[in-house]
Amino acid sequence: MSLRHALLGLLAQGPASGYDLTRAFDGGIGRYAWQAGHSRIYPELAKMTEAGQVVVDETGPRGRKSYALTEDGRAELRRWMFHWPEQATVRDETVLRMFLVQSLEPDDARTLLEGIAAHCAAEIEELRPLMEAEDAEHREGDPLPFGRLAGEYGLRQYEAVHGWATWSLERLVGVGAAR
Amino acid sequence: MSLRHALLGLLAQGPASGYDLTRAFDGGIGRYAWQAGHSRIYPELAKMTEAGQVVVDETGPRGRKSYALTEDGRAELRRWMFHWPEQATVRDETVLRMFLVQSLEPDDARTLLEGIAAHCAAEIEELRPLMEAEDAEHREGDPLPFGRLAGEYGLRQYEAVHGWATWSLERLVGVGAAR
DNA sequence: TCTTGACATGTCTGTATGGACAGGTTGAGG
DNA sequence: CCTCAACCTGTCCATACAGACATGTCAAGA
Structure with a gap:
């Protein structure tokens, strides 16, 4: 579920659309930390919305949907950041x-x-x-x-x-x- | 297909069984580079055998099958080692x-x-x-x-x-x- | 006005993967 | 002799994921 936490972390910087988040993965985070394409990001955002960790706070032109972190989402991010498993996922x-x-x-x-x-x-x-x-x-x-x-x-x-x-x-x- | 190359690389050190290879992933390689469990390793070894990159060079007690690299396998390992994609897989x-x-x-x-x-x-x-x-x-x-x-x-x-x-x-x- | 590139969201399919399920063998020590 | 831990190989299922497929909008410049 690390993709979910990557998205929570990016959204903690401020609201963003699926498209924005996809672009973010083109940068350093996708190069050094975790890769993700839009085909994974959109479904994950939908599931996170269902789980109450994010909400669509604004819609824009071209069907743009801007997502914002909820309190639950921020709490989950914090929980994950402090909870280090003995064996973290690594595939490099x-x-x-x-x-x-x-x-x-x-x-x-x-x-x-x-x-x-x-x-x-x-x-x-x-x-x-x-x-x-x-x-x-x-x-x-x-x-x-x-x-x-x-x-x-x-x-x-x-x-x-x-x-x-x-x-x-x-x-x-x-x-x-x-x- | 990095799992395949990880296995080829490990087998380049000498013949090993699926069990041996599974143990190897418990060590540094699984901690820093690439994770794999036996449930992935056994099927992959079967596919590699089919592809002619490895052969069963010896059977031992308890159904042990020792795999050895073929020339094709070694060539594929070398090819992969020198062929760096612009964007390598990373998920850490x-x-x-x-x-x-x-x-x-x-x-x-x-x-x-x-x-x-x-x-x-x-x-x-x-x-x-x-x-x-x-x-x-x-x-x-x-x-x-x-x-x-x-x-x-x-x-x-x-x-x-x-x-x-x-x-x-x-x-x-x-x-x-x-x- | 037209065209093009960036914006924007989604689905589908085949493969990868982890964790559970399943089963059998051998050697060492009690 | 017995038992237990380590050895050893596999399969199955649900989920993760990449890459292709599909669709449409908007703004800027020719």
């Missing part, structure tokens, strides 16, 4: 690839790790200026822009992977060189 | 919670971040000695134990999250204190 293709690097021939592993390192470096160069621009606009005392923490998470994530790939390359050198 | 409940921290009241957010930081610190203290023990046993020139790179990844991951949570707490202090 990128991390899986990292786990399986050692299944490749040493030469292939090295090539792949070099690719990962380069890719991370490129992402970092793209993300860092965005974060710095946000910080420059930010005034003392204002709430942080939504996604600032998430963006920082993504950045640190890439830095960690970059460091890992570099470290792994060093560790593999001995094996490959001895070939 | 833990990361989702991090994205949604800003949806909470500042006080709740602070409590949660403190919990995350403490949790990460505990995991780091558990993982680091394991890695150090493996390194102490490791001799120059030997191949790294399977999972050493993955373990290092997990460790660096926790360190990154810990750093992020600490940083986030600092950034939120202004908001909370001004309340």
